[in-house]
Amino acid sequence: MPATTKTNPQLLFNGILGENPIFRLALSMCPAVGISTTVMNGLLLGIAVLFVQVFSSCTIAAIKNHIHPRIRIPTYTLTIATWVTVIDLVLAAYVPEAYKQMGIFVKLIVAFAIITMRLETFACKNSVNASFWDGLGMGLGFLFGMMALGFVRELLGMGTLFGYDILGFRPLLFFILPVAGFFCVGFMMAMFNYIELAVNRKKRG
């Protein structure tokens, strides 16, 4: 992929809709399925990923000319791990309230496929500026996907949203279990694809 020709807003929306990490690229499914049991979990993991993605993308874009091509993947992993550790430590030290909520999510991020993939396909070929917008878009896309999944699963599984009782009963406890995450992802993916088809048909027709 040569250097991108897209403008910054295009890069941003590309991550949220065009190449949404969960629904279009189908990357990082383990956390998406495991964590998205409530909207709050989705939001917190999304924010954590957003920060790590933006920082890592910018770092790699800045040092891309110094990375030996043979060891680029270890370098990416190192960069992500460094940022995850730094964010984890800083949160624990200076924002203990947020850390209580987000601590476990931040530590999960090192193994996320989506971040490594964005570094490999985008950040190592583009400028810092473009990588920043791409990282922001991908992070927001992930956040949006996690929250959408969390919304459905929390509402159907526990009858609550953000912990507040909405329905007053638990319709299908099944939705809290990891298996249901796959169903939700499947249905939403189908929805996304259908919308894309419909939009394209309209354009042509």
Add this chain to the structure above:
Amino acid sequence: MREIIRITVSLTVSCLIAALVMGSVFIITDKAKRHNEQLNIQQTMLGLLGYGKDTPAPSDLEFYTIYRYIIEDGEIKTLGYMVPVGAEGKDSYELVTIDLAGQFVDRISLDITPESASEPPERKSALKSVLKPPKKFVYADATIIAERGDKRLAYLLPGEFPGFKTFIHVMLALDPTFTIIGLDITEHEEDPGLGGEIQEDYFKNQFKGKSFERTKNLTVVKEPLPDEYKKYLVAGKGEGLSKGIVDTIRTKYLDRDIYSLTGATISSKAVTNGVKNMINKFAYRLNILDSVIERQHIPVAF
């Protein structure tokens, strides 16, 4: 060959840079992080004793910590208790060793201040200087004794036991008769929405007020939690409920078993049995330790 060397060098350099960044951030943040952790534990302890933002803890409330170690000398195992000693309290620590049958073995003064005793490495080096090899020792647990004036107010037991997935870490508060004052789940990885509900008030508050005799045969019942009881458990000190109703509900349910969580019987049982075990073992050990302290006239701080 040159390629290999270049790759090796650049990988090493990247690792070094990453290590440098992480290391320096760690050094900068370490102090604040540990301070926060301490604060967190302190808050949990005070919260269990019923002190919070609205009701600040009284100034004469003191905490003393006893550390328990298992000491191995060849085949012989003994229990070593690090107890704070000194008339005015926080002067120093003494190691009291008791054999498995509950008989006093030895007491040794330790060269450690109470401030540094809260740091595991400091304790280890202090113990190493008195327990020479081949004696080995392993850390077992800690007990915190809360005291007001000269009266023991409560025992705070941090503990852990296996849950549905991994270990559940709890902090248990007992009054001097081993009746449960409160239970707090400090760390767990149970399924959110199912076993994760163990940290909710309507589950953990069910343990409140259960007496020592009652906990001995406490079990989990698979019955739906009655509405009035749930309201009482969630309201904490009965806000939104009139005083009379609170008292009737409390006496009505005080001797009941623990109501299981929907879809998480294993987690519910794990917590109930874990708490039961903790109390039983603790009561047994504390009675032995107290009688030894009395017989040997150890000038303990608590």
